[in-house]
Amino acid sequence: MAVITPSRRVRKTPFTPGVEAAGVGGYTVYNHMLLATFFESVEADAAHLKQHVQVWDVACERQVQIKGPDALRLMKMLSPRDMDRMQADQCYYVPTVDHRGGMLNDPVAVKLADDHYWLSVADGDLWQFALGIAIAHGLDVEIDEPDVSPLAVQGPKVDDLMARVFGEEVREIRFFRYKRLPFQGRKFVVARSGWSKQGGFEIYVEGSEYGMPLWDALFAAGEDLNVRAGCPNNIERIESGLLSFGSDMRRDNTPYECGLGRFCNSPEEYIGKAALAEQAKNGPPRQIRPLVIEGEIGLCTGSWPLLAEGRQVGQVASAVFSPEFGVNVAIGMVDRSHWAPGTRIEIETEHGMRWAVVQEKFWR
Amino acid sequence: MAVITPSRRVRKTPFTPGVEAAGVGGYTVYNHMLLATFFESVEADAAHLKQHVQVWDVACERQVQIKGPDALRLMKMLSPRDMDRMQADQCYYVPTVDHRGGMLNDPVAVKLADDHYWLSVADGDLWQFALGIAIAHGLDVEIDEPDVSPLAVQGPKVDDLMARVFGEEVREIRFFRYKRLPFQGRKFVVARSGWSKQGGFEIYVEGSEYGMPLWDALFAAGEDLNVRAGCPNNIERIESGLLSFGSDMRRDNTPYECGLGRFCNSPEEYIGKAALAEQAKNGPPRQIRPLVIEGEIGLCTGSWPLLAEGRQVGQVASAVFSPEFGVNVAIGMVDRSHWAPGTRIEIETEHGMRWAVVQEKFWR
Numbered sequence: 001m002a003v004i005t006p007s008r009r010v011r012k013t014p015f016t017p018g019v020e021a022a023g024v025g026g027y028t029v030y031n032h033m034l035l036a037t038f039f040e041s042v043e044a045d046a047a048h049l050k051q052h053v054q055v056w057d058v059a060c061e062r063q064v065q066i067k068g069p070d071a072l073r074l075m076k077m078l079s080p081r082d083m084d085r086m087q088a089d090q091c092y093y094v095p096t097v098d099h100r101g102g103m104l105n106d107p108v109a110v111k112l113a114d115d116h117y118w119l120s121v122a123d124g125d126l127w128q129f130a131l132g133i134a135i136a137h138g139l140d141v142e143i144d145e146p147d148v149s150p151l152a153v154q155g156p157k158v159d160d161l162m163a164r165v166f167g168e169e170v171r172e173i174r175f176f177r178y179k180r181l182p183f184q185g186r187k188f189v190v191a192r193s194g195w196s197k198q199g200g201f202e203i204y205v206e207g208s209e210y211g212m213p214l215w216d217a218l219f220a221a222g223e224d225l226n227v228r229a230g231c232p233n234n235i236e237r238i239e240s241g242l243l244s245f246g247s248d249m250r251r252d253n254t255p256y257e258c259g260l261g262r263f264c265n266s267p268e269e270y271i272g273k274a275a276l277a278e279q280a281k282n283g284p285p286r287q288i289r290p291l292v293i294e295g296e297i298g299l300c301t302g303s304w305p306l307l308a309e310g311r312q313v314g315q316v317a318s319a320v321f322s323p324e325f326g327v328n329v330a331i332g333m334v335d336r337s338h339w340a341p342g343t344r345i346e347i348e349t350e351h352g353m354r355w356a357v358v359q360e361k362f363w364r
Numbered sequence: 365m366a367v368i369t370p371s372r373r374v375r376k377t378p379f380t381p382g383v384e385a386a387g388v389g390g391y392t393v394y395n396h397m398l399l400a401t402f403f404e405s406v407e408a409d410a411a412h413l414k415q416h417v418q419v420w421d422v423a424c425e426r427q428v429q430i431k432g433p434d435a436l437r438l439m440k441m442l443s444p445r446d447m448d449r450m451q452a453d454q455c456y457y458v459p460t461v462d463h464r465g466g467m468l469n470d471p472v473a474v475k476l477a478d479d480h481y482w483l484s485v486a487d488g489d490l491w492q493f494a495l496g497i498a499i500a501h502g503l504d505v506e507i508d509e510p511d512v513s514p515l516a517v518q519g520p521k522v523d524d525l526m527a528r529v530f531g532e533e534v535r536e537i538r539f540f541r542y543k544r545l546p547f548q549g550r551k552f553v554v555a556r557s558g559w560s561k562q563g564g565f566e567i568y569v570e571g572s573e574y575g576m577p578l579w580d581a582l583f584a585a586g587e588d589l590n591v592r593a594g595c596p597n598n599i600e601r602i603e604s605g606l607l608s609f610g611s612d613m614r615r616d617n618t619p620y621e622c623g624l625g626r627f628c629n630s631p632e633e634y635i636g637k638a639a640l641a642e643q644a645k646n647g648p649p650r651q652i653r654p655l656v657i658e659g660e661i662g663l664c665t666g667s668w669p670l671l672a673e674g675r676q677v678g679q680v681a682s683a684v685f686s687p688e689f690g691v692n693v694a695i696g697m698v699d700r701s702h703w704a705p706g707t708r709i710e711i712e713t714e715h716g717m718r719w720a721v722v723q724e725k726f727w728r
Contacts, residue, residue: 002367002368002388002389002390002391002400003366003367003368003389003390003391004366004367004368004390004391004392004393005390005391005392005401005402006663006665006666007392007608007610007611007664007665007666007681008610008611008665008666008667008681008682009392009487009608009609009610009611009681010392010393011666012665012666024366025366025367026366026367026368026369027366027367027368027369028368028369028371028373028374028393029368029374029392029393032487032488032610036366037369038369098495098499099499104492123373123396124396124489124492125488125489125492126492128468128488128489128490128492128493128496129492129493129495129496130496131462131493131496132492132493132494132495132496132497132498132499132500133496133497133499133500134496135462135463135496135497135500135635136496136497136499136500136501137500244371244373245373246371246372246373246396247371247372247373271499299370300371301370301371301372301376302370302371302372302375302376303372317371317372317373
């Protein structure tokens, strides 16, 4: 593939100097911002991530800031999840849907105060949807993108590294909870979260000027832990069943199809609730499934149709060879007729026809 | 810079096989889709564009389709421009703003019928804003992204090439008007428009399966016209003063600051009208200006501050050496205090301090 051309529109992040110095090998663009895709190689990065600890520039997880007297009211319109149960140190995974129940994004909501939330969004301008709703309803709320850039620290040695920089308190942070911890006189939201299943934290760096100082502090503190620059890893995340919005699921999918039905528990009349009622009762007509693809598959750069007797019964948008499990691991959206574990389905890859087999569960 | 990593989320276009075969040199991502940035080189591409004719994959100008009984009502909420004057074969440049008058996008609206519009958008999910407004107001309108991929044909020889493929009728199409013209049994909207000032058309290709056949037909018909694959050209567009949303202007700018005040003429109570009243009366505090930057400047990969006595008085996000005019041409957003032609302002480039001089007008 060709090189990427930078511009003000395709934004660099506060950590870009560190990413470049670490020898980034590939980029994608996510929320109008650069996101690294590998350093040494996706395979070598995955192996390192599972053994040591990595620092990831995920500034592209931009925050939609919702602040003001009507903040909770707007959150209740946007969230299928019961916002009244959310505590002040909590992060909530919130699939957001349109009036037909189609997924618009799958942000992590961070509650900062009763009248102040961040939505840490997947790729897509969800702030435009929130803004449209707020303007039309005349809500007393500000919606903007603050100068907040998440930095993820992931891997089995993460607690040790984080404790050296933020203090022993980090060890007490529970999954999807956060503490405000000091760095150079400023307090940052530090949450136990991140897009791997190797354990880790996300630091919501408020103020771009703290970006490189924090990056450098983590690398200085972690030298003996073999800390490296990393990024969301396409092998580890497929093995772990972590879904990529825009690839594995889109606006033509409901949360039930994405296996996220358990998050649709709000008693409020949120947008899309009525449309989701039928699937809440009877289940979805298709759903996310782990798959193994047989043979050599090459790169998956788009969407691969799953075919049965010439009819499409789903598609795969994430597939890669897993050195750890010795098979091609994949994430598919599969019709009910073919989603039972063990079902063999033909798949049309960019590199020829192959067989895919539905699995019982993801690899971790 | 590093290579770009393709995925389903960063979409290929119906014309990508043609773009790849033509030897694309660089990509950016625009509306979650690949957009070429150069083929031979930005300089060589510009020289060819000004002499011959090029075919551009601008499928990333995605359409926000607004269709239904309330389509015009929604358009009147979104558009600062008087939609009642728009005729059925017309394209309208429509700067769209939020409730504070900040730019959300600068699409070209295409009127297909009284109850059917496309907004051909710049980079950004404006459909999410439109959808939020429509849902909150309970409008009877469908908002989605149809399978429509614009293909631009640009350059001085464009009328001859287009006439060979679409018939002599194309010559009669006036600027920002369109005709529905046949190709392989299907009729496409063919508008006289495009992101250069070399003359040209945009074909709104409805149905991805027509993409490569049309691409191939244009190249077959244009061999003796020296037709080549091209893309929006960073030299030609800066010389021409064509603004890039996200780079030259963003949500923190009003249409008046972007020199687009003349498009804010709607008698309706569109979103942001009240907020724009003050600037409509007294003019904006800063505005887009052409600049020449002295010395060698290298690549502009972000935003360069304009400085006067240590104070920031604007910024430049588009700057490049123009072989035709023999100077570094640039587009800046400049404070009123410094926007008079001839004003010299210090500019902090990625490659050192330089001097910028405000120009009377763009180069064409």
